[in-house]
Amino acid sequence: MSAKFAVGDSVHVRLAYPTGHCRTPSYCRGKNGVVERICGEFRNPEQLAYGRDGVPIQPLYRVRFRQSELWPDYDGPAGDCAEIEIYEHWLEPA
């Protein structure tokens, strides 16, 4: 598998607002996290949503974010976090 990032790598989610279907929630765009695991490779849902074949397939990661990174006014303990599935083409090295 040709995953660009490894577990433990710091990554940055692209701050982009493409039109159409995508599976990257707005609240994590432009934020930094750490790769928690690599889930495998999957057909790209941004293509599948329109009846296309979804290739090239995309490595899918689970990225862990501190809640305080996602929500600057988060009022819970500093250790609280969120993990989000993000396809590789949304990620850049942090």
Added chain:
Amino acid sequence: MSQSHGHHHEHGHDHAPAPEHDGPWTEYQYLETALRELLIEKGVLSAEAVQKEIARRDAITPALGARVVARAWSDPEYKARLLADANGAVAELGIEIQPTHLVALENTESVHNMVVCTLCSCYPRNLLGIPPAWYKARAYRSRAVREPRKVLAEFGTALPESTQVRVHDSTADMRYIVLPRRPAGSEGLSEAELAELVGRDSMIGVSLAAEPA
């Protein structure tokens, strides 16, 4: 009883009329009906096959997930396999969840996991059945990521500050089951008795497993 029936029963509910949901159809209801009728008309599907699939899906209940949790509580090696390869571990119990890609998340004293799908309502239907209405509601989907501890408190789940709350947004191809903590006082119970303590909400991670009576 608010209405009389002319037959005797004691099942303790008043027979208010069922709520009506037959307002104007949405675009998706038209789309689903048109597509289904066309597939049947063209001989791709039969009405019987559609009914059978609906019945199959309706028959999947959280009891399936509870069996997995009870086994993991009873057998540390099984638990290790479940956390490493959830699909393989549920298949060991004869539970068929393909094509779901399942991830099991273990709750401990220091970490509490909860699951949401902020984008829609992704849910491990092949293991837990149909998701509850609140799971699909905008309120849960937006608040679970934004203020998880408040949401947990509303479900009666108060966690100490020393427990890290980890919210899992099921945004893509993975589906999740939370492995709740085994409750105190459950040491002597059989696997079947343990499974009784495992409610649906504890496998979504908004509540804890029940304590033995």
